[in-house]
Every structure is written in C-alpha cells, then in structure tokens.
Amino acid sequence: MAKECWRKGYTKEARKLVYDFAFNQLGVDEIHAQAWEKNGNSCKSMERVGFKLVRQEERVFEKYGRFFQENHYCLTKETWEIIKDSYWIPFRYVMDGMASFFCC
Incomplete structure (x- = not known):
C-alpha cells in the first residue's frame, strides 16, 4: 500500500471484507500471514484482529x-x-463530498 494511504483505515476496511468472505463464503478454517519482525505496525495490526504468532523463521531479506x-x-x-464485531466500529468518513461509512 502506498505510504500516503497508511493510517487511514483502508486496510481495516479491506481486511474485514476479505476475512468475512474467506471464512463465510470460501469456507476456510484458517488464514495465514507473514510480516518481518521489525515491521512493528504490521505485526501489531495482525495481532489486534486475532492473529496468533505461530513461529518465527530467520530468512534473507x-x-x-x-x-x-x-x-x-x-x-x-x-x-x-x-x-470481528468489536473490530468493526463504523465512523462517518467524508470523501469527495460524499458521506460513507467505513471502519476506524
């Protein structure tokens, strides 16, 4: 994601839709993800929505x-x-003069 889009709630909005689709429409039981340990924002973001750290692996970047x-x-x-219900907290967000609801 482009840096100017960070911290605007876009990932949270997309995550809710993707995870609901994966679990409820595709019928998956687990979603796996990786992030570099030094990328604290990504790690915290995943942990906030319930991801559990299952292993660490040393790899060449x-x-x-x-x-x-x-x-x-x-x-x-x-x-x-x-x-998911506590994660999804709507707030009013105005974009290009149109009011929409997004998660925060």
Whole structure:
C-alpha cells in the first residue's frame, strides 16, 4: 500500500471484507500471514484482529541482503467470529463530498 494511504483505515476496511468472505463464503478454517519482525505496525495490526504468532523463521531479506526474523501468524475462523464485531466500529468518513461509512 502506498505510504500516503497508511493510517487511514483502508486496510481495516479491506481486511474485514476479505476475512468475512474467506471464512463465510470460501469456507476456510484458517488464514495465514507473514510480516518481518521489525515491521512493528504490521505485526501489531495482525495481532489486534486475532492473529496468533505461530513461529518465527530467520530468512534473507533480498532487498537488504541480510537475515531478518519473519513472523508467521494464523487467524482461525473461531477467533475471527469472536473478534470481528468489536473490530468493526463504523465512523462517518467524508470523501469527495460524499458521506460513507467505513471502519476506524
């Protein structure tokens, strides 16, 4: 995601739709995700919606040619069903003169 779009709630909005679709329409039981340990915002973001850290793996980050810890997370359907309603807190957001509802 482009840096100018960070911290505007777009990921949260998309995440809610994608996770609901994956669990309820596709019938998956788990969603897995990875983030570099040093990417604290991504790690915290996943943990806030119920992802649990399942393992860490040292891998080469090719962009820098160095080893970094990669965190591997898992979100279960059961956890998402418990968390999703408290995660989805609508607020009024005005964009291009049109009022819409987005999550915060």
